[in-house]
Amino acid sequence: MTPRLETVGMDSFIVRLFDTIDEDHMPWLTAADAALREAFGEALVDLVPSYTTLLIHYDVMRLTHTEAWDLARQALHGLQPTQEAQGERHVIPVWYDESVGPELPRIAQRLGIDTQALIARHCGRDYCVFALGFAPGYGFMGLVEEELATPRLKTPRQKVAAGSVGIADRQTAIYPMRSPGGWNILGRTPVALFDRGREGYSLFRPGDRVRFEAISRETFIEQGGDPTPLEERG
Incomplete structure (x- = not known):
């Protein structure tokens, strides 16, 4: 090198x-x-x-x-x-559900598996935080296994809810705040990724590793998550 x-x-x-x-x-x-x-x-x-x-x-x-x-x-x-x-390791709870993850059934159908199998595969490995960008606290993570890789949406959403977990090509990420976005959304986490009261503001740093963990709707709400369905467009 x-x-x-x-x-x-x-x-x-x-x-x-x-x-x-x-x-x-x-x-x-x-x-x-x-x-x-x-x-x-x-x-x-x-x-x-x-x-x-x-x-x-x-x-x-x-x-x-x-x-x-x-x-x-x-x-x-x-x-x-x-x-x-080596960076810090984070375990991020995610509520995987079609109401907050509209692309969940579509990607599962493309792979010929049910949504629970897709969730298990997305949760089945650690992801490396390669870089921060796009929005404060937004970590670009990978690499998603090749079969799960999915192109960005042809028409990005105008509003993606904070905490939304998505896939784009072989990367996965979490939207730290409500913003436009074209990633395929699978679920939502109650974890705050950007906090002005936190040293360094961002939960993630390049080099960290992230493992997603599926949780129920009840647990998601108990941990402060907003279960409002993600609007398809607009």
Whole structure:
């Protein structure tokens, strides 16, 4: 693994660690995130890890372009993932039901299985949080097994309820707040993903792992979930 540095602006550049998306790459990206944050210190404006890269935004009043590149190279020299770079594991309760997950029966029918089998398969593995984006606290997770992969909706919904759990291609995610969206919705969680009172605001960080756990409607409501059916459109 040889990091490559790519300029994207007068005060920012990308560190590219890999060219393909793979769950096994995330410990390296998480370790690189920690090493770069320590190296840049107060000169760091922002650092955004993603699937295969990290975007570094630095203070040009503290570092020249050459100094920033040298800092990055030194920080990444001899990089090795550590146990701390494995991320946190979260178990997220989900109420899987057609009223809040309209695509649940359609995907099950396409696979020739019942909805309970689809739910078991979606809950049957840990998913890696590759990146945060789209909305505060929105974690892009994967990889969903190939048979479950489903293209985005041709016509996105104008309103997707907060907590909605969906699939798009080989990724899965949870909508942290009500917003437009074109993912295939399977269910809903009562867990808040974004909270201004939480350190770092977001429940997830890149490198974390997520396991979904099916719960009943009663448990969902007891945990603070809103059972209002998801509108098909509008």
